[in-house]
Amino acid sequence: MLEVSGLTKRYGDILAVDDVGFRLEKGEVAAFLGPNGAGKTTTLRIVTGYLPPTAGAVVIGGVDLRREPTKAKRMVGYLPEIPPLYPEMRVEGYLRFVGKLKGLRKQELEKAIEEAIDRCRLKDVRRRFVYALSKGYRQRLGLAQAILGNPGLLILDEPTAGLDPAQIVDMRSFILELKGSHTILLSTHILSEAAQICNRVLIIHKGKLVGDGTLEQFATGRSLEETYMGLVAYS
Ligand SMILES: Nc1ncnc2c1ncn2[C@@H]1O[C@H](COP(=O)(O)OP(=O)(O)O)[C@@H](O)[C@H]1O
Ligand SMILES: [Mg+2]
Known part of the structure; x- marks a missing residue:
């Protein structure tokens, strides 16, 4: 691999x-x-x-x-030392933004977002702004953007x-x-x-x-x- x-x-x-x-x-x-x-x-x-x-x-x-x-x-999915999060975006919106950058298309994109939210247990904060997340949730979001689209x-x-x-x-x-x-x-x-x-x-x-x-x-x-x-x- x-x-x-x-x-x-x-x-x-x-x-x-x-x-x-x-x-x-x-x-x-x-x-x-x-x-x-x-x-x-x-x-x-x-x-x-x-x-x-x-x-x-x-x-x-x-x-x-x-x-x-x-x-x-x-x-490749990458979680850097300092995840590149945008504080003024909402959790969902941020994942949509990253997914588009990764070249995911509409249906595939929505499915990937749901999967990442589910796997990283972000359901409760999906509408929250990134700036309002605790360090632990930020890291979960960092992991969620890394696994988005299921890279090998x-x-x-x-x-x-x-x-x-x-x-x-x-x-x-x-x-x-x-x-x-x-x-x-x-x-x-x-x-x-x-x-x-x-x-x-x-x-x-x-x-x-x-x-x-x-x-x-x-x-x-x-x-x-x-x-x-x-x-x-x-x-
Ligand atoms: N952008 C950079 N410019 C100059 N030196 C760097 C830069 N990034 C890392 N280094 C140096 O390269 C070496 C390896 O750093 P790094 O890869 O960050 O190590 P680690 O992640 O294992 O702590 C260190 O000596 C560090 O100071
Ligand atoms: Mg290092």
């Missing part, structure tokens, strides 16, 4: 992503783990087509992102960051419900979250992929914590 090879990104002198490569099979749920500044957001922005790489290739569902960006992007690949950048404990439990349960119908790549620096939600673990440190395996491979013998610390600490 997703194939990344030789991915490199420089910001001037900073090498933010350094020759990263991995493949996600259909239905896999992968945690993208790494400390702050490791290069997670940069990688995810490249994979979603928001940022051009300095070098390397991204192939989504067999489609090369550089050669056929519109076709490739249609298969979901890219979620720290989906639980900044939420309170109850909202974190909510968000994790939504993601668990999406398992099975989507391939998911989600960044986090919370190891227990990765272990709870994902079956695959990718570890990035200083722009380099330093670990890639199934949760079982990482957790057998040593805990995920120990493995992670061994890979990223003080090196």
